[in-house]
Amino acid sequence: MTSTDEPTAGKPRRGPVSTPVPAPAATLTARGQRTRRALLDAGRRIFERDGYHDARIVDVATEAGCAVGSFYNYFDSKEELFKVLLIELEGEVYREPARLPPDAAPIDRLRETNRLYFESFRRNSAFWAVVEEAGLQSKEARQLLNDRHHYYRTRTERALALWQTQGMIPPEVNLRFASTALGAMTERCAYLWFVLGETVDVDEAVEEITRLWADALKLDDGRA
Structure with missing residues (x-):
């Protein structure tokens, strides 16, 4: 993902790997909105195909045509994706x-x-x-x-x-x-x-x- 793809990220989360805090959807660029939408649509297809338990973030990202790391610019977790x-x-x-x-x-x-x-x-x-x-x-x-x-x-x-x-x-x-x-x-x-x-x-x-x-x-x- 290039800088034009990325939302306005907040401070890094605490944890073994520093990843950006997902930005609210309203703050995203047009390109960021499209990427987020692609992840949502892909997430729904993966959930419906594999079920809640077996759905994996890597499969969602692949289905959406994104890098796995890009997922975390938009969602904290699989659970948050499901909630949205x-x-x-x-x-x-x-x-x-x-x-x-x-x-x-x-x-x-x-x-x-x-x-x-x-x-x-x-x-x-x-x-x-x-x-x-x-x-x-x-x-x-x-x-x-x-x-x-x-x-x-x-x-x-x-x-x-x-x-x-x-x-x-x-x-x-x-x-x-x-x-x-x-x-x-x-x-x-x-x-x-x-x-x-x-x-x-x-x-x-x-x-x-x-x-x-x-x-x-x-x-x-x-x-x-």
């Missing part, structure tokens, strides 16, 4: 349903959110298999997944709390348990269907999962 890939994936899976108007009824928002989730999960099923493996084999990955689940459960809980204050969900529904249980149900169904390959009609799945959410929440959006 997971967050990118979550940004797609958990994105807001932009196709709906802001005043869409809650049942319609649930339906569209579930549809987007399943469609994205199906597109990215190979990486979700890696996520499952990582959670079982790596303490660091398991903590990361716990943190991410907590973040999205809290986000769901806040959305449901708004509906509860508007009288659409009765006060006796425990939103923390509801968001945890319903989110786990949806995620596990997606894993069974799209990773393990159980046959399912996606349109039917969306309708049934949405109905289960609405029934469990005792949702009343005034359209009954």
